[in-house]
Amino acid sequence: MDPWIENWTARINDAAGSAGQLAIRGGGSKTFYGGREQGERLDVGAYRGIVAYEPTELVVSARAGTPLVELTATLAEKGQWLAFEPPHFAPTATVGGMLASGLSGPRRQAVGAVRDFVLGVKLLNGLGEVLSFGGQVMKNVAGYDVSRLLAGSLGTLGVLLEVSLKVLPLPVAERSLRFAIDEATALQKLNQWGGRPLPISASAWHDGILTLRLSGAVAAVAAAERLLAGELMDAAEAEAYWRSLREQTHAFFAGDAPLWRLSLPSVAPPQGFGATLIEWGGAQRWLRAGDARALRSAAAKAGGHATLFRGDDALKAAVGVFQPLPAPLAQIHRNLKHAFDPQGVFNPGRMYPDF
Amino acid sequence: MRMPVTTLQDSTADRPFTVDRSLLIQRLREVLPAQALLFEEEDLRPYDCDGLTAFRQLPLLVTLPEDEAQVQAILRICHELRAPVVARGAATGLSGGATPHADGVLVALAKLKKIISVDPVSRTAVVQPGVRNLAVSEAAAPYGLYYAPDPSSQIACTIGGNVAENSGGVHCLKYGLTVHNVLRVRGLSIEGEIVEFGNAALDAPGYDLLALLNGSEGLLALITEVTVKLTPKPELAQVVIASFADVRRAGDAVASIIAAGIIPAGLEMMDRRAILAVEPYANAGYDMDAEAILLCESDGTPEEVAEEIGRMTAVLEKSGAAGIRVSQNEAERLKFWAGRKAAFPAVGRLTPDYLCMDGTIPRKHLADMLEAIAALSGKYSLRCANVFHAGDGNLHPLIMYDANQPGELERATAFGAEILELSVHFGGTITGEHGVGIEKIDLMAEQFTLAEIGAFHRLKAAFDEHGLLNPGKGVPTLARCREYTLARGGGEQNSMNSMNSSRQ
Numbered sequence: 111m112d113p114w115i116e117n118w119t120a121r122i123n124d125a126a127g128s129a130g131q132l133a134i135r136g137g138g139s140k141t142f143y144g145g146r147e148q149g150e151r152l153d154v155g156a157y158r159g160i161v162a163y164e165p166t167e168l169v170v171s172a173r174a175g176t177p178l179v180e181l182t183a184t185l186a187e188k189g190q191w192l193a194f195e196p197p198h199f200a201p202t203a204t205v206g207g208m209l210a211s212g213l214s215g216p217r218r219q220a221v222g223a224v225r226d227f228v229l230g231v232k233l234l235n236g237l238g239e240v241l242s243f244g245g246q247v248m249k250n251v252a253g254y255d256v257s258r259l260l261a262g263s264l265g266t267l268g269v270l271l272e273v274s275l276k277v278l279p280l281p282v283a284e285r286s287l288r289f290a291i292d293e294a295t296a297l298q299k300l301n302q303w304g305g306r307p308l309p310i311s312a313s314a315w316h317d318g319i320l321t322l323r324l325s326g327a328v329a330a331v332a333a334a335e336r337l338l339a340g341e342l343m344d345a346a347e348a349e350a351y352w353r354s355l356r357e358q359t360h361a362f363f364a365g366d367a368p369l370w371r372l373s374l375p376s377v378a379p380p381q382g383f384g385a386t387l388i389e390w391g392g393a394q395r396w397l398r399a400g401d402a403r404a405l406r407s408a409a410a411k412a413g414g415h416a417t418l419f420r421g422d423d424a425l426k427a428a429v430g431v432f433q434p435l436p437a438p439l440a441q442i443h444r445n446l447k448h449a450f451d452p453q454g455v456f457n458p459g460r461m462y463p464d465f
Numbered sequence: 466m467r468m469p470v471t472t473l474q475d476s477t478a479d480r481p482f483t484v485d486r487s488l489l490i491q492r493l494r495e496v497l498p499a500q501a502l503l504f505e506e507e508d509l510r511p512y513d514c515d516g517l518t519a520f521r522q523l524p525l526l527v528t529l530p531e532d533e534a535q536v537q538a539i540l541r542i543c544h545e546l547r548a549p550v551v552a553r554g555a556a557t558g559l560s561g562g563a564t565p566h567a568d569g570v571l572v573a574l575a576k577l578k579k580i581i582s583v584d585p586v587s588r589t590a591v592v593q594p595g596v597r598n599l600a601v602s603e604a605a606a607p608y609g610l611y612y613a614p615d616p617s618s619q620i621a622c623t624i625g626g627n628v629a630e631n632s633g634g635v636h637c638l639k640y641g642l643t644v645h646n647v648l649r650v651r652g653l654s655i656e657g658e659i660v661e662f663g664n665a666a667l668d669a670p671g672y673d674l675l676a677l678l679n680g681s682e683g684l685l686a687l688i689t690e691v692t693v694k695l696t697p698k699p700e701l702a703q704v705v706i707a708s709f710a711d712v713r714r715a716g717d718a719v720a721s722i723i724a725a726g727i728i729p730a731g732l733e734m735m736d737r738r739a740i741l742a743v744e745p746y747a748n749a750g751y752d753m754d755a756e757a758i759l760l761c762e763s764d765g766t767p768e769e770v771a772e773e774i775g776r777m778t779a780v781l782e783k784s785g786a787a788g789i790r791v792s793q794n795e796a797e798r799l800k801f802w803a804g805r806k807a808a809f810p811a812v813g814r815l816t817p818d819y820l821c822m823d824g825t826i827p828r829k830h831l832a833d834m835l836e837a838i839a840a841l842s843g844k845y846s847l848r849c850a851n852v853f854h855a856g857d858g859n860l861h862p863l864i865m866y867d868a869n870q871p872g873e874l875e876r877a878t879a880f881g882a883e884i885l886e887l888s889v890h891f892g893g894t895i896t897g898e899h900g901v902g903i904e905k906i907d908l909m910a911e912q913f914t915l916a917e918i919g920a921f922h923r924l925k926a927a928f929d930e931h932g933l934l935n936p937g938k939g940v941p942t943l944a945r946c947r948e949y950t951l952a953r954g955g956g957e958q959n960s961m962n963s964m965n966s967s968r969q
Contacts, residue, residue: 164827164829165723165724166720166721166723166724166828166829167723167827167828167829167858168723169827189726212668212673218667219667222641222645223667223668225673225676226641226644226645235920239916239920240916241914241916241917241920242913242914242917243917245892245893245894246827246892246893247825247826247827247857247858247859247892247893247894247897248637248638248825248857248858248859249633249637249642249825249854249857249858249859249894249897249898250825250893250894250896250897251630251631251680251894251896251897251898251899251900251901252894252895252896252901252905252909252912252913253901253909253912253913253917253921253939253940254677254680254681254685254921254924254925254940255631255644255676255677255679255680255681256677256920256924258644258673258676258677259672259673259674259676259677261673261676262668262672262673263672263673278728279726279727279728280726282726301586301587301588302586304588304697305585305586305588305608305609305610305697306609306697307697307698307699307700307765307766308697309765309769326765326769327765327768327769327772327773328772329766329768329769329771329772330765330766330768330769330772332768333766333768333769334766373666373667373668373669374665374666375587375589375665375666376587377584377586377587390667393666393667394667412665413664413665413666414664414665414666415664415666415669415670417670432670432671433670435670435671436660436661438654438658438659438660439660439661439671439674442654442660442674442927442928443671443672445926445927445928446672446924446927448927449920449923449924449926449927450920450923450924461671462671
């Protein structure tokens with residue numbers, strides 16, 4: 111067996127036998143996300159490298175510690191990419207962290223999230239077993255879809271060893287357009303356009319400006335550009351803008367004020383909690399202020415949920431990072447945690463305080 | 466607080482259930498109208514199988530609930546009396562996922578067929594599980610929207626079944642499977658508690674249970690309502706038919722299209738035997754001299770389609786296509802597709818019975834796989850036609866046999882098992898979209914180790930402690946896996962080895 115895996119298995123077994131806990135860490139780029147790290151550090155970033163990549167199969171398999179920048183560069187050489195535009199948040203970001211955090215970038219509404227692109231995983235569970243689920247093919251319904259379950263599981267179910275992902279060709283053409291409109295009009299327009307076959311690949315509204323990105327075939331992008339008649343952005347400026355949203359380096363995200371993420375139906379009206387940055391056609395809304403209880407109740411009322419995306423440990427401990435679950439779902443969560451990690455070794459408290 | 470480690474126990478699959486039939490009937494009568502409860506043998510008979518007609522089993526009784534409250538009442542009683550529960554939609558499934566359980570209650574959801582809402586602004590529809598797949602697209606059509614997953618059975622199959630099986634279709638390379646097109650599933654746990662997986666937004670807090678529910682074959686919860694995503698209908702679609710003088714060239718052409726950065730809306734392949742079966746039946750205009758044909762679809766704006774069809778045609782020509790035709794109008798496009806969509810009934814005309822396989826393989830092994838199938842066809846003296854979702858590597862060999870000829874069903878089954886073992890060998894899977902059900906349950910041991918099967922059982926127990934939901938489907942007991950391994954050559958099979966090594 112691989113010496114790394116052997117070493118980690120021993121650490122897991124030790125922890126399981128002595129009421130110990132392990133905090134799994136890849137590149138440490140998303141440690142801020144979720145509950146505070148607890149337990150002894152288990153560094154897994156060294157388990158890296160692309161295992162298999164065949165552009166004509168549209169599939170890449172990489173060890174979980176593979177840096178995202180390395181994977182992205184390899185795909186780009188063949189004109190392909192991870193179409194859900196995963197945020198890095200630091201140059202050290204890894205493939206495993208990308209899957210465990212379950213976060214996706216500006217293209218989420220158009221093409222799907224990381225959970226929609228994961229095809230298979232290899233996992234080290236709390237019993238020290240190496241398990242493979244899914245595979246390297248697009249269609250696979252043998253066994254439960256554990257690979258997708260692991261997207262966004264924040265390392266609470268095991269140590270990710272290897273991930274297989276669907277990749278797509280890079281868009282041939284891309285154009286970004288700007289419109290000066292208010293929040294309510296922007297939401298209305300976005301939902302209207304969303305019902306038409308337009309090649310909209312990203313959208314963002316902030317401070318009276320709606321920015322749209324069109325991606326696809328040259329002819330389709332050109333036709334949509336004429337139809338929508340916004341102000342065309344300079345290509346380099348547009349690329350920097352979308353990157354600043356993906357990486358949260360945009361001025362909206364600066365400062366120490368808590369950052370709330372509301373995941374709502376795209377048609378939900380403006381929520382009125384102060385400065386807002388809207389993405390995903392209205393389905394993702396960022397806020398810098400607001401009372402946790404009021405935000406969560408507004409989000410639930412609208413059919414979604416609110417996450418304390420960034421905040422200090424005291425606030426996280428006081429209000430919880432994620433929207434509390436209804437009792438039957440909370441029970442299923444505890445049962446699933448127990449199914450994969452019966453001794454509660456992995457990433458305690460990262461998702462919910464009770465496991 | 467520490468919980469004890471769950472022992473790696475076998476699922477309840479082959480565990481005997483002791484159900485008091487008369488007590489069950491008495492209790493169900495208290496909560497269901499008379500017409501919603503069937504228990505006379507002649508009433509049960511029509512429910513004895515799903516699309517996998519080779520396996521028939523009478524249920525203990527059948528319930529036909531008319532609303533969620535009745536489903537809830539049934540589940541509470543079954544849970545209390547420890548009676549197995551099998552959900553059934555239109556019973557078009559091909560792997561026996563809805564085959565009844567001898568000691569269990571079949572919950573037929575056909576009466577839950579209301580389209581609750583279609584919202585063109587949010588591009589979503591809320592439907593009950595018994596709504597037919599195509600009915601969703603029909604209801605959305607006035608708004609220029611449709612429901613993208615289109616399994617071949619879409620006229621009859623229901624959304625509840627689509628979620629349970631994570632159904633695909635001919636357009637899923639570009640538009641995704643059921644799991645990519647469902648936002649929320651409302652259902653009932655085996656205890657009869659209402660559970661909502663996903664919501665009206667794009668994600669939900671906690672584990673992605675919505676993804677887990679898709680393709681769970683009725684083993685985790687009973688579905689009572691589904692919110693689906695609706696997709697804007699493309700302005701135009703056109704299809705290219707390319708014929709090839711040999712199968713390997715056709716397979717290579719598929720890889721070349723993808724390598725050129727094209728994601729076709731549909732990319733299908735048929736071999737010679739399938740073409741010969743289909744053409745006299747459907748008059749689709751296929752080249753009867755070809756060894757293989759490819760159907761390659763483009764959709765989008767007229768400008769986009771023109772550009773993409775040009776690129777596809779260039780790649781196909783370079784790949785050595787013997788003939789290329791592009792549909793010139795919608796009627797011709799539908800005619801070209803009609804042949805592919807009629808493949809199963811067309812083959813059905815040529816043979817008393819057939820088995821439909823469902824392995825998925827990496828595309829690069831396509832030609833090797835077809836050669837291997839040709840060899841197996843000789844070995845078992847059975848004909849086999851191949852239709853193939855080439856774009857995503859999902860192969861449907863149709864093995865023809867006659868159940869009235871002694872030994873033919875057994876030969877066909879063995880032939881199919883060899884194809885699926887080869888699928889795993891090529892790095893693929895035993896089922897791409899039809900599900901494991903009872904049909905492929907033993908073959909799970911070919912694809913998964915004992916440790917992985919054990920993990921599936923623990924996952925199942927997280928939802929259904931007593932194993933009452935659809936027992937005997939999807940995941941084999943560990944005992945069955947060991948038997949399979951022994952029968953296949955005793956202990957040298959990978960599952961035993963990796964089980965041992967990961968336990969050291």
